[in-house]
Amino acid sequence: GAGVSQSPRYKVTKRGQDVALRCDPISGHVSLYWYRQALGQGPEFLTYFNYEAQQDKSGLPNDRFSAERPEGSISTLTIQRTEQRDSAMYRCASSLPGAGQYFGPGTRLTVT
Amino acid sequence: SQELEQSPQSLIVQEGKNLTINCTSSKTLYGLYWYKQKYGEGLIFLMMLQKGGEEKSHEKITAKLDEKKQQSSLHITASQPSHAGIYLCGADPYSGNTGKLIFGQGTTLQVKP
Numbered sequence: 001g002a003g004v005s006q007s008p009r010y011k012v013t014k015r016g017q018d019v020a021l022r023c024d025p026i027s028g029h030v031s032l033y034w035y036r037q038a039l040g041q042g043p044e045f046l047t048y049f050n051y052e053a054q055q056d057k058s059g060l061p062n063d064r065f066s067a068e069r070p071e072g073s074i075s076t077l078t079i080q081r082t083e084q085r086d087s088a089m090y091r092c093a094s095s096l097p098g099a100g101q102y103f104g105p106g107t108r109l110t111v112t
Numbered sequence: 113s114q115e116l117e118q119s120p121q122s123l124i125v126q127e128g129k130n131l132t133i134n135c136t137s138s139k140t141l142y143g144l145y146w147y148k149q150k151y152g153e154g155l156i157f158l159m160m161l162q163k164g165g166e167e168k169s170h171e172k173i174t175a176k177l178d179e180k181k182q183q184s185s186l187h188i189t190a191s192q193p194s195h196a197g198i199y200l201c202g203a204d205p206y207s208g209n210t211g212k213l214i215f216g217q218g219t220t221l222q223v224k225p
Contacts, residue, residue, distance in 0.1 A: 004154070031211055042116075042200050042215025043155070056212060091154070095211065100145055101202075103155040 002026070004104035006092050012110045013082055021077045021107045025094030032075050033093040033101060034067055043091055043103075049075060082111045116201055118216035125191050126224050133186045133219045135201030143204035144177050144184045145213065150197045158186075188221075196223045 005024045013019050025032050031050050035043035045059040051072040060066070064082075069075040079086055087110050093101035117136045125131050135144070143162050147155040159168045161177035161184060168175055172189045188195055198220050202213040 033211060033213075035213075040217070042202070042217055043213070045212045045214070048211055056210070059212070093155075100157045100160040101211065101213065102157055103147070105154040 004092055004094050004102055006090075006104040006107050008107060009105060010108045010110075012112060015082060015084060015111055017082055018078065018080045019082055019109065021079075021090050021092075021109070023075045023077070023092030023094075023104060025073065025075070025092070026102055028096070029094035029102075030097055031095045031101075032069055033095075034075070034077050035091045035093065035103075037089040037091055037106070039089075046077070079109075082109075084111050087111045116203055116214055116216035118199075118201055118219050120219060121217065122220040122222075124222045124224065127192060128190055131188050131191055131221070133199050133201075133221075135184045135186070135203075135216055137182050137203060137205070139182065139205060141177075141181050141184075141203040142206060144175075144181075145202040146175050146184070146186050147200045147202060148197045149200060149218070155200065191221075191223045193223045193225055196221055 007022045033048040034046040037043040047057040047067050048055055049069040052069050064080045067077045089106045089108050091103055091106045093103045095101045119134045145160050146158040149155050159175045164179040164181045166177045174187045177184045198218045200215050200218045202215045
């Protein structure tokens with residue numbers, strides 16, 4: 001079956017612009033996670049959802065970052081007023097309860 | 113704060129050789145996950161270990177979680193060029209299976225034909 005998909009795969013934006021990153025999880029997966037990965041490092045947790053409810057957003061760096069999953073399927077991570085330090089690979093994962101997380105290919109965000 | 117330490121950071125082996133990658137935590141882990149990452153691609157889920165002493169195998173890759181649930185090893189037997197990539201261990205440091213994984217820094221594996 002289809003895996004986790006993310007779009008766009010690459011995004012270049014100018015400092016100060018807002019960006020929206022999309023994640024389409026594996027069908028039927030209850031949980032959806034957002035991570036950010038810097039070059040040469042492992043992914044860093046941002047936030048996660050069970051169904052449409054945001055369970056934990058403790059990893060979001062500041063209030064410019066927000067996420068939603070309104071219908072319990074597709075999720076959007078939004079970064080407002082982007083800054084150069086926001087440049088990174090943003091990864092989405094989904095899972096069934098208590099099972100392994102399956103990651104998408106990521107969105108490479110570059111803020112110029 | 114919880115940290116995962118992977119060793120070695122990088123590894124170059126001759127095709128056909130065995131190798132082991134380690135993942136260590138100072139605290140108890142409530143779920144240990146191994147992933148493989150290739151450049152420009154997503155993380156490929158390999159295995160999940162939850163019980164102390166648990167061992168799982170898939171093809172030529174075996175992962176173990178120690179009895180104290182603080183250390184895991186990933187062993188590859190008779191390595192092939194297709195095994196090359198970055199191996200990441202991830203763990204849930206919180207009881208209750210939160211899914212908020214923390215990750216090691218990764219081990220880069222090169223396999224020379």
